[in-house]
Amino acid sequence: MLDFTQRLLLCALLGSVYASCPPRCECSEAAHTVKCVSKDLRTVPTGIPGYTRNLFITGNQISRIGPESFTGLENVTNLSLSNNRISEVESHTFARLRSLRTLDLSNNQLAVIHPEAFTVQNQSLRELNLSRALYNHSSVLDLATCLRWSSLGSLRVLDLSDNSLIYLPSRIFSHLTNLRRLQLSNNSLVAIHNSTFLGLERLEELDLTLNALKTVPEEGLTELDSLPRTTLLLGENPFICKCGIEPFTMWLNRSQGRIRDVEGLVCSFPASMRNTSLLVAGRLTLGCHQRDAGGDLALQTSYVFLGIVLGFIGLIFLFVLYLNRKGIKKRIYDMRDACREVWEGYHYRFEIDSDPRLSQVSSSADV
Numbered sequence: 001m002l003d004f005t006q007r008l009l010l011c012a013l014l015g016s017v018y019a020s021c022p023p024r025c026e027c028s029e030a031a032h033t034v035k036c037v038s039k040d041l042r043t044v045p046t047g048i049p050g051y052t053r054n055l056f057i058t059g060n061q062i063s064r065i066g067p068e069s070f071t072g073l074e075n076v077t078n079l080s081l082s083n084n085r086i087s088e089v090e091s092h093t094f095a096r097l098r099s100l101r102t103l104d105l106s107n108n109q110l111a112v113i114h115p116e117a118f119t120v121q122n123q124s125l126r127e128l129n130l131s132r133a134l135y136n137h138s139s140v141l142d143l144a145t146c147l148r149w150s151s152l153g154s155l156r157v158l159d160l161s162d163n164s165l166i167y168l169p170s171r172i173f174s175h176l177t178n179l180r181r182l183q184l185s186n187n188s189l190v191a192i193h194n195s196t197f198l199g200l201e202r203l204e205e206l207d208l209t210l211n212a213l214k215t216v217p218e219e220g221l222t223e224l225d226s227l228p229r230t231t232l233l234l235g236e237n238p239f240i241c242k243c244g245i246e247p248f249t250m251w252l253n254r255s256q257g258r259i260r261d262v263e264g265l266v267c268s269f270p271a272s273m274r275n276t277s278l279l280v281a282g283r284l285t286l287g288c289h290q291r292d293a294g295g296d297l298a299l300q301t302s303y304v305f306l307g308i309v310l311g312f313i314g315l316i317f318l319f320v321l322y323l324n325r326k327g328i329k330k331r332i333y334d335m336r337d338a339c340r341e342v343w344e345g346y347h348y349r350f351e352i353d354s355d356p357r358l359s360q361v362s363s364s365a366d367v
């Protein structure tokens with residue numbers, strides 16, 4: 001009897017250990033999945049079972065993660081920490097998750113990202129989601145350093161959408177040599193600079209929709225041409241269709257084959273051109289040259305006007321002189337008299353100084 005209860009207790013104990021699941025989480029051993037969703041957690045819970053492959057700790061209040069947050073989780077392949085308040089990721093935070101393939105940090109507030117924050121021991125990381133994850137544009141500098149130092153040579157997908165990025169530091173992606181898909185949509189990028197996409201030799205898709213590109217000048221076109229095998233998305237940018245846009249529209253025509261949304265690219269400004277396809281706008285160059293000629297004419301007109309005004313001012317000056325001619329004559333005579341006096345005084349002194357007798361007198365007087 002006692003033996004039986006003891007055995008029962010042991011079984012229950014074993015069972016509970018086997019099926020252990022951290023409080024406020026749901027664990028499914030069959031699906032290798034643990035979910036701790038919207039439970040007000042402030043830290044990553046301990047006691048997550050070792051069989052876990054899919055770990056979701058989303059919609060909580062976690063603000064800081066470090067290497068101690070994830071131990072004994074060598075089987076975790078998918079990790080989502082989205083919708084938390086994570087502001088700091090320490091170096092080697094995920095290093096021991098050596099099966100980690102996809103990491104979702106979207107919807108956080110990353111302000112401090114340490115240089116080796118995304119290093120994973122086995123270089124197994126394939127997908128990194130940082131959509132709406134950066135606190136503000138300043139975090140991009142930390143991010144650039146981190147992408148360089150985290151040994152992300154196996155990364156295939158990087159999502160940086162919805163981040164208010166204004167520019168991308170030069171060579172920010174240069175160590176992501178296996179990247180296939182780069183999401184940069186819904187940022188505030190105004191230009192594409194030299195070396196921005198350096199090193200992305202295997203990139204297959206680059207999404208630049210919903211940014212702040214008004215045109216893409218030569219530098220940016222050269223940079224995009226350095227990714228000849230990449231499919232591009234450029235829609236929903238505030239393109240301005242004015243003189244000088246021809247190189248861009250010609251490039252669009254030439255590159256139609258690899259711009260997936262080329263048919264949907266339209267002018268945003270000026271108002272008269274709104275919704276006009278950029279491909280069509282490129283053919284309206286004639287109007288542009290006419291406007292150039294008009295500009296020249298306006299410039300010439302303004303020179304003529306300036307000449308007339310200067311001439312008029314000169315005439316007024318001469319007229320004033322004429323009206324004052326008596327006063328001026330008097331002043332000139334006065335001046336002449338004054339000059340004469342000065343000159344005579346000078347002449348007198350000079351004669352005294354150069355008279356040898358007088359100088360002898362003065363030197364002997366000194367002795």
Ligand SMILES: *[C@@H]1O[C@H](CO)[C@@H](O)[C@H](O)[C@H]1NC(C)=O
Nearest residue numbers: 049050051052072073074075
């Ligand atoms: C990871 O999974 C393997 C195979 O399913 C298993 O043998 C191993 O014990 C697991 N690791 C841990 C820490 O539970």
Ligand SMILES: *[C@@H]1O[C@H](CO)[C@@H](O)[C@H](O)[C@H]1NC(C)=O
Nearest residue numbers: 031032053054077078079102
């Ligand atoms: C990880 O998540 C992706 C989808 O996000 C899914 O296709 C894949 O099967 C998951 N991996 C595992 C091991 O369940």
Ligand SMILES: *[C@@H]1O[C@H](CO)[C@@H](O)[C@H](O)[C@H]1NC(C)=O
Nearest residue numbers: 074098099122123124125154
């Ligand atoms: C390292 O990653 C490879 C795939 O990238 C995987 O096959 C291997 O099992 C991983 N090694 C360990 C120790 O997890």
Ligand SMILES: *[C@@H]1O[C@H](CO)[C@@H](O)[C@H](O)[C@H]1NC(C)=O
Nearest residue numbers: 082106107129130131157159
């Ligand atoms: C990244 O996360 C956002 C929001 O959670 C999601 O909409 C997007 O599809 C994810 N990106 C990738 C590449 O899975």
Ligand SMILES: *[C@@H]1O[C@H](CO)[C@@H](O)[C@H](O)[C@H]1NC(C)=O
Nearest residue numbers: 111134135136137138139166
């Ligand atoms: C980003 O936030 C930090 C901390 O609040 C602040 O010092 C910095 O000026 C902000 N940068 C931008 C571009 O707003």
Ligand SMILES: *[C@@H]1O[C@H](CO)[C@@H](O)[C@H](O)[C@H]1NC(C)=O
Nearest residue numbers: 132161162163164186187210
């Ligand atoms: C763009 O990102 C902002 C946050 O940065 C978000 O509020 C907005 O809904 C996003 N817009 C779209 C169309 O996804």
Ligand SMILES: *[C@@H]1O[C@H](CO)[C@@H](O)[C@H](O)[C@H]1NC(C)=O
Nearest residue numbers: 193194195218219220222223
């Ligand atoms: C871009 O940078 C490379 C070297 O990094 C240089 O050779 C090239 O001339 C630059 N191009 C432009 C347009 O500045």
Ligand SMILES: *[C@@H]1O[C@H](CO)[C@@H](O)[C@H](O)[C@H]1NC(C)=O
Nearest residue numbers: 266267271272273274275276
């Ligand atoms: C431009 O097109 C959008 C939808 O395609 C439409 O809602 C908008 O009214 C159009 N604007 C003009 C000025 O035609």
Ligand SMILES: *[C@@H]1O[C@H](CO)[C@@H](O)[C@H](O)[C@H]1NC(C)=O
Nearest residue numbers: 250253254278279280282283
């Ligand atoms: C593209 O350029 C060719 C000439 O190179 C021209 O015939 C064609 O009409 C252009 N297409 C568009 C859509 O402008």
